[in-house]
Amino acid sequence: MFTPDQATRSLPLVRQIVADVIIEHLNLLEQQEIIEAAQNGRRTGQAHAARDSMLRSVKRLQACMEEMDLIGAELLDWSLGVVEYPCVVNGREIRLCWQYGQETVGHWHEVGEDCGCRRRTDWT
Numbered sequence: 001m002f003t004p005d006q007a008t009r010s011l012p013l014v015r016q017i018v019a020d021v022i023i024e025h026l027n028l029l030e031q032q033e034i035i036e037a038a039q040n041g042r043r044t045g046q047a048h049a050a051r052d053s054m055l056r057s058v059k060r061l062q063a064c065m066e067e068m069d070l071i072g073a074e075l076l077d078w079s080l081g082v083v084e085y086p087c088v089v090n091g092r093e094i095r096l097c098w099q100y101g102q103e104t105v106g107h108w109h110e111v112g113e114d115c116g117c118r119r120r121t122d123w124t
Contacts, residue, residue: 002072002085004121007096007105010071010085017071018081018100021064024057025078031057082115096121 002010031050038047061078068075068083076082081100086093087108097115098105107118 001088002096002105003087004096004105004108007073007085007087007098010073011098011105014068014071014073014083014098015100017064017067018075018083021061021075021078022081022100024061024064027057028054028061076115084115 031054034050035047035054038044038050065075072086074084076084083098083100085096085098085105087096088094089108093111094108095111095113096105097107097109097118099115106121107115108121109115109118
């Protein structure tokens with residue numbers, strides 16, 4: 001369980017992991033497009049190279065997810081870089097919510113809600 005301050009202190013590492021995930025996720029999408037175009041054009045060499053690139057990205061993504069697990073946070077959106085941290089406030093479990101590019105972990109939402117329902121952590 002995290003407090004907002006503890007979650008914010010994790011951000012230097014979390015930011016790097018999320019940046020890596022965003023890059024690798026974009027690479028997966030690009031390589032998928034290359035594979036589809038190459039298969040339609042019967043360019044098997046290009047498709048094989050794209051598959052190899054995808055496999056490298058998948059391995060890097062798996063390592064990133066393992067790092068996030070060790071931190072105790074969960075990356076929910078690979079495109080936007082949305083991360084949740086478990087937290088308990090007044091005996092109630094909630095989720096702290098952070099998105100790539102934000103300076104601090106300053107929002108929260110109820111367990112089971114998405115980050116679209118988030119509110120400021122004005123109780124800190």
